[in-house]
Amino acid sequence: MERLTERQKRVLESVISEYTRCAEPVGSRTLSRNYLRLSPATVRNVLADLEEMGLLSQPHTSAGRVPTERAYRMYIDGLMELHPLTPREQDRIRADFESRLQDGRDLMKRTSHLLSFFSNQVGLVVAPRQDEAGLKRVELVRAGKGRVMAVIISDRPLVHHRIVESETDPSQAELDQMSRALNEILSGLNLRQVRARIEEEIGGDKAAYDRMLAAALRLGRDAIAGIAESDLYVEEPARILDQPEFLDVERMKSLFRAFEEKSRILRLLDAMIEAEGVRVVIGSALESAGMRGCSLIAARYMTGPRATGSLGVIGPTRMNYAQVIPVVDYVARLVSEYLN
Amino acid sequence: MERLTERQKRVLESVISEYTRCAEPVGSRTLSRNYLRLSPATVRNVLADLEEMGLLSQPHTSAGRVPTERAYRMYIDGLMELHPLTPREQDRIRADFESRLQDGRDLMKRTSHLLSFFSNQVGLVVAPRQDEAGLKRVELVRAGKGRVMAVIISDRPLVHHRIVESETDPSQAELDQMSRALNEILSGLNLRQVRARIEEEIGGDKAAYDRMLAAALRLGRDAIAGIAESDLYVEEPARILDQPEFLDVERMKSLFRAFEEKSRILRLLDAMIEAEGVRVVIGSALESAGMRGCSLIAARYMTGPRATGSLGVIGPTRMNYAQVIPVVDYVARLVSEYLN
DNA sequence: TGTTGGCACTCAATGCTCAGAAGTGCCAGG
DNA sequence: CCTGGCACTTCTGAGCATTGAGTGCCAACA
Numbered sequence: 001m002e003r004l005t006e007r008q009k010r011v012l013e014s015v016i017s018e019y020t021r022c023a024e025p026v027g028s029r030t031l032s033r034n035y036l037r038l039s040p041a042t043v044r045n046v047l048a049d050l051e052e053m054g055l056l057s058q059p060h061t062s063a064g065r066v067p068t069e070r071a072y073r074m075y076i077d078g079l080m081e082l083h084p085l086t087p088r089e090q091d092r093i094r095a096d097f098e099s100r101l102q103d104g105r106d107l108m109k110r111t112s113h114l115l116s117f118f119s120n121q122v123g124l125v126v127a128p129r130q131d132e133a134g135l136k137r138v139e140l141v142r143a144g145k146g147r148v149m150a151v152i153i154s155d156r157p158l159v160h161h162r163i164v165e166s167e168t169d170p171s172q173a174e175l176d177q178m179s180r181a182l183n184e185i186l187s188g189l190n191l192r193q194v195r196a197r198i199e200e201e202i203g204g205d206k207a208a209y210d211r212m213l214a215a216a217l218r219l220g221r222d223a224i225a226g227i228a229e230s231d232l233y234v235e236e237p238a239r240i241l242d243q244p245e246f247l248d249v250e251r252m253k254s255l256f257r258a259f260e261e262k263s264r265i266l267r268l269l270d271a272m273i274e275a276e277g278v279r280v281v282i283g284s285a286l287e288s289a290g291m292r293g294c295s296l297i298a299a300r301y302m303t304g305p306r307a308t309g310s311l312g313v314i315g316p317t318r319m320n321y322a323q324v325i326p327v328v329d330y331v332a333r334l335v336s337e338y339l340n
Numbered sequence: 341m342e343r344l345t346e347r348q349k350r351v352l353e354s355v356i357s358e359y360t361r362c363a364e365p366v367g368s369r370t371l372s373r374n375y376l377r378l379s380p381a382t383v384r385n386v387l388a389d390l391e392e393m394g395l396l397s398q399p400h401t402s403a404g405r406v407p408t409e410r411a412y413r414m415y416i417d418g419l420m421e422l423h424p425l426t427p428r429e430q431d432r433i434r435a436d437f438e439s440r441l442q443d444g445r446d447l448m449k450r451t452s453h454l455l456s457f458f459s460n461q462v463g464l465v466v467a468p469r470q471d472e473a474g475l476k477r478v479e480l481v482r483a484g485k486g487r488v489m490a491v492i493i494s495d496r497p498l499v500h501h502r503i504v505e506s507e508t509d510p511s512q513a514e515l516d517q518m519s520r521a522l523n524e525i526l527s528g529l530n531l532r533q534v535r536a537r538i539e540e541e542i543g544g545d546k547a548a549y550d551r552m553l554a555a556a557l558r559l560g561r562d563a564i565a566g567i568a569e570s571d572l573y574v575e576e577p578a579r580i581l582d583q584p585e586f587l588d589v590e591r592m593k594s595l596f597r598a599f600e601e602k603s604r605i606l607r608l609l610d611a612m613i614e615a616e617g618v619r620v621v622i623g624s625a626l627e628s629a630g631m632r633g634c635s636l637i638a639a640r641y642m643t644g645p646r647a648t649g650s651l652g653v654i655g656p657t658r659m660n661y662a663q664v665i666p667v668v669d670y671v672a673r674l675v676s677e678y679l680n
Numbered sequence: 681t682g683t684t685g686g687c688a689c690t691c692a693a694t695g696c697t698c699a700g701a702a703g704t705g706c707c708a709g710g
Numbered sequence: 711c712c713t714g715g716c717a718c719t720t721c722t723g724a725g726c727a728t729t730g731a732g733t734g735c736c737a738a739c740a
Contacts, residue, residue, distance in 0.1 A: 029702080041712075139477065139479055141493050144680075153481050159491055238597055241592070253581045367733085380732090382684070385683090400690085400692070
């Protein structure tokens with residue numbers, strides 16, 4: 001890709017800026033009047049050059065210009081000047097984050113709301129992968145005849161609970177004993193190790209003779225199954241309705257379907273976990289996920305020395321990256337900090 | 341309200357039926373051809389009568405007729421023949437319900453999905469009020485410096501967890517002791533009683549001398565605060581996008597806002613808890629909640645001898661009540677059954 | 681008396697044309 | 711190299727006639 005001259009840069013930035021503001025193709029006149037000290041004709045020449053380079057496109061001959069994905073890519077990768085959060089903004093976000101925690105509900109959901117609120121986009125959070133999570137505690141509680149609720153507390157710290165069926169119908173006292181036995185064997189291990197250990201114990205001599213222990217292990221195994229699936233929190237999808245480009249009902253539908261289906265977005269976000277810092281996925285890369293015209297801004301967060309989850313926002317490609325990127329970055333830091 | 345003649349009933353039913361199918365004003369011609377053995381002219385006479393009674397209306401003079409809310413009210417309250425679930429359908433729903441439980445995740449969320457799936461509308465579930473829930477168990481787990489995760493297990497059976505701040509920074513061993521103390525004092529009480537008891541104990545002599553107990557009680561109090569708020573699960577809001585009447589973007593927006601805000605829908609559903617059976621709220625009654633043109637079909641479910649939660653669906657007023665009502669009814673029964 | 685066919689009428693939707701606005705590309709002159 | 715001017719393209723919205731679905735009413739008929 002050829003380097004841009006200073007003037008070309010300025011013009012491109014102006015187009016992006018104006019298009020971000022108005023969501024409409026930008027003409028030479030507007031640019032000349034509001035952004036640049038050049039006549040419309042001159043601007044037109046530059047625009048023509050940029051178009052030839054594949055950075056701008058026209059919906060039709062007599063319309064203004066719209067930045068292409070390539071332009072956004074270039075803008076984000078180098079041109080753009082980030083608009084870092086002022087200490088004051090940081091404080092506001094931090095205060096909000098902390099007060100939401102006080103509120104005590106689901107950390108992930110709250111964080112997603114936080115992102116949504118401060119970025120004006122749709123907030124996304126992927127819960128930490130639980131494979132590496134250390135098991136802190138298992139509690140078994142009777143939940144009706146033959147049904148046991150297993151509560152599994154990890155050191156993320158997160159809580160999972162599920163109902164498991166028991167062949168026998170243990171009393172609460174028996175369940176307490178079982179919990180104690182399980183905690184003794186399993187606590188401190190990570191979930192992968194827990195699985196292995198349970199299998200091992202079930203096969204072992206002790207379990208063969210101790211019927212209670214065997215039952216406990218079976219409950220433990222069932223309870224832990226499928227816990228490691230990552231989970232996506234999408235908050236305030238309706239934010240996207242404010243964007244004029246989604247007035248088209250068909251696009252909106254496919255977008256909402258994508259939000260509900262989750263698995264595709266999850267895959268995208270999971271990929272984010274590898275690299276440090278904030279990453280931006282633009283436009284057509286999201287098309288296969290049913291989110292044409294959108295961009296994803298995401299960053300990973302750390303639980304311990306390794307990254308295990310990611311968060312971000314989805315908005316229209318025509319988004320204010322300079323403002324939103326620092327927000328995502330800061331929230332990722334907050335979450336990492338909190339989880340350590 | 342005057343009684344309707346047999347013929348008027350048949351015509352009204354036909355109009356509702358056709359309008360439910362197509363979402364477009366129904367003309368005399370269509371009715372004559374597809375529903376009734378009468379000439380268009382005759383049908384027109386009947387239509388005119390029904391319009392005079394306030395059961396039909398015309399968007400404009402040369403359009404067909406649309407049922408009014410009053411017509412729907414009458415239809416639901418008497419005219420309609422419910423389309424009860426076949427044993428086979430019941431089995432499908434039950435099997436699905438149970439397999440979703442196996443899956444072990446949040447009962448409420450799953451149920452809401454279930455409703456959505458079988459009714460093709462937007463599923464709603466209000467989690468049981470927790471005031472009356474018996475406390476089964478409290479677990480305190482260290483979640484970082486000065487932070488404690490309190491897991492509260494009720495006999496609904498449901499799990500709540502929240503992070504509470506602790507002035508001291510107790511070790512896990514101390515927390516175990518605290519949990520034991522709390523469980524001893526509190527288990528078996530319902531949440532209202534728990535609150536009272538904690539206050540009482542905090543004021544009592546024992547707590548004054550036993551610093552650990554005092555700290556435990558404070559943690560318990562903080563953990564339980566706000567737990568009784570009811571919570572609404574809205575699943576698959578995007579279902580509503582399939583309905584042609586919501587092609588209008590403004591309406592959609594206000595609808596999605598309503599789904600996100602939750603509190604208004606919650607109030608509506610809470611009102612359902614009083615009466616037995618399935619209830620239907622039509623059209624303008626939902627307007628204040630930002631859901632013009634929608635109907636709410638809801639029923640309560642029981643946890644123990646008293647009703648404490650409700651569930652239902654929201655869809656366009658032009659909805660297939662005869663089919664959806666039995667689904668809501670049956671799911672409410674399933675949930676009640678499961679929770680007992 | 682209830683039912684039906686016929687007819688005039690209404691009104692939204694559709695398609696067409698046309699003028700105006702916005703924007704471009706290109707050229708010639710500064 | 712920049713700029714003003716001009717011809718050209720395309721979209722947009724208003725105005726207008728046409729079409730079609732549907733009605734109301736009336737007279738005739740069983």
